[in-house]
Amino acid sequence: MGVRQWMQRQKFNDPVPGTFEVQSCDTGRGHADVSINGMVTVPGVATLPGEFRGRVPEAKVPVVGQILSVIVDRADPTEFRIEWDQVPSVTQSAEQEPEIQHHSHTPAPDWDMATATVLTCHTARVPIYASSQAPGGIIDINLNVLLSDGYQYGTKARVAFSTPERRARATEKGTELPVRVDPADPNHVVIDIDRIPGW
Numbered sequence: 001m002g003v004r005q006w007m008q009r010q011k012f013n014d015p016v017p018g019t020f021e022v023q024s025c026d027t028g029r030g031h032a033d034v035s036i037n038g039m040v041t042v043p044g045v046a047t048l049p050g051e052f053r054g055r056v057p058e059a060k061v062p063v064v065g066q067i068l069s070v071i072v073d074r075a076d077p078t079e080f081r082i083e084w085d086q087v088p089s090v091t092q093s094a095e096q097e098p099e100i101q102h103h104s105h106t107p108a109p110d111w112d113m114a115t116a117t118v119l120t121c122h123t124a125r126v127p128i129y130a131s132s133q134a135p136g137g138i139i140d141i142n143l144n145v146l147l148s149d150g151y152q153y154g155t156k157a158r159v160a161f162s163t164p165e166r167r168a169r170a171t172e173k174g175t176e177l178p179v180r181v182d183p184a185d186p187n188h189v190v191i192d193i194d195r196i197p198g199w
Contacts, residue, residue: 014074018042020050020082021120022062036062040080042072052082060087065122065140111180116143116189118175124158136161139171145179145189155187166199 023038033053040050062068069086073079119142138160146152161167170177170191178195182188193199 013076015071016042016045016074018070018072018077018080020052020068020070020080022064022066022068024064025062027056027061034061040070040072040077042074042077045074046077048077050078050080052080057084057087060084062087063122063125065120067120111182111190112147113192113195114145114147114179114181114189116145116177116179118142118171118173118177119144119154120173121171134160134162136163136165136167139167141171143177143179143189145181145186147181153186155189157189157191159191169196169199 019041020036021039021041022036024036026035027033034056036052036056038050039047041047056062069083070080071083121139121141124138124140138158140156140158142154142156144152144154159170161170169175178192179189180192182190
C-alpha cells in the first residue's frame with residue numbers, strides 16, 4: 001500500500017514529511033508495547049511534543065537523540081506516522097557510525113583549524129566493554145562545522161570522555177568547539193582539546 005492510500009485510510013487531511021526527535025523510549029516485554037516521546041517538527045510550520053505508542057521492529061528500537069523520519073498531518077501535527085522502513089537497524093547504525101575519538105586523540109599537524117557548533121548529541125550504542133573504557137560516556141555529537149573560509153556543513157563525531165564534567169562542557173546544544181578537520185575527508189572531525197582553556 002502506497003503512502004497516499006495509507007494517508008487516505010488514516011484520514012490525514014494534509015500529509016507532509018517531517019522529523020521526530022526521540023527524547024525518551026520505554027520498551028515493554030518483547031517490544032510489543034513501546035512508548036516513545038519526543039519533538040515533532042514540520043519544516044516551516046511547527047515544532048511540538050509528540051508521542052508514539054505501539055509495536056516497533058526489535059532491531060529498530062530508537063535511542064534518545066535519534067531523529068526519525070515521519071509523515072505528519074499538517075492540519076493536525078499531533079498526528080504522525082514513523083517511517084520505519086527508513087530507520088536503520090542497530091547493525092546498520094553501527095556500520096555507519098564514525099570511529100570513537102578519545103579525548104586524548106591528537107590530529108595530524110596538517111589538519112585544518114575550524115570551529116563547530118553542537119546541534120544534538122546522544123549516548124552511543126556501543127558494546128559494554130567499550131563504554132567501560134570511558135567513565136564520562138561515549139557520545140555521538142552532530143556538529144555544524146564552520147571553516148576559516150566561511151563554508152559550513154554538517155557532520156558528526158563519536159567522542160569518548162574521561163569524566164562527566166568534560167562531557168558536559170562539550171555536549172550542550174549550541175556549544176562552540178574548536179576542531180581540526182582532515183583535509184582528505186572533511187567529515188573526519190576531531191575536537192581540538194589543545195584549544196579548550198582548562199581542559
